[in-house]
Amino acid sequence: MSVNSKAEILKTLGDQTRLRVAHLIAASKKSLCVCEIVDALKLPQYRVSKSLVMLRRAGLVDVDRNGTWGYYHPNESEKANASLFEFVKEFCAGEPFDLDIDALDRRLKLREKDKCVVGFVSEKELVKLMRKKGVEV
Numbered sequence: 001m002s003v004n005s006k007a008e009i010l011k012t013l014g015d016q017t018r019l020r021v022a023h024l025i026a027a028s029k030k031s032l033c034v035c036e037i038v039d040a041l042k043l044p045q046y047r048v049s050k051s052l053v054m055l056r057r058a059g060l061v062d063v064d065r066n067g068t069w070g071y072y073h074p075n076e077s078e079k080a081n082a083s084l085f086e087f088v089k090e091f092c093a094g095e096p097f098d099l100d101i102d103a104l105d106r107r108l109k110l111r112e113k114d115k116c117v118v119g120f121v122s123e124k125e126l127v128k129l130m131r132k133k134g135v136e137v
């Protein structure tokens with residue numbers, strides 16, 4: 001990987017939203033769908049999707065398709081990515097990143113058979129679904 005490529009990767013992580021998205025993906029033991037990231041970060045879908053596109057272009061994340069769902073995970077084909085994601089997890093310890101992880105953990109409890117089944121819903125509907133499943137809001 002060239003010096004220029006490495007600089008581009010670090011520039012990609014230089015944005016607050018992309019760093020928060022990368023941190024969620026790095027910290028999660030599961031691949032994440034866009035709606036789960038949107039709900040955890042409480043950001044608009046277009047902003048999260050744009051960040052995911054940029055992270056993919058930089059070669060940091062990859063996506064597996066399952067029907068209409070896309071599940072994002074670290075791109076492990078580049079050996080350096082594993083070290084970079086470990087760094088991101090450690091570097092981003094504390095707030096607001098820990099709050100993002102807590103929100104993601106609650107959101108992941110809505111999965112069925114380890115797959116997202118909720119999709120994009122309003123905050124009010126999300127709270128209703130969490131209460132129905134017994135997830136702390």
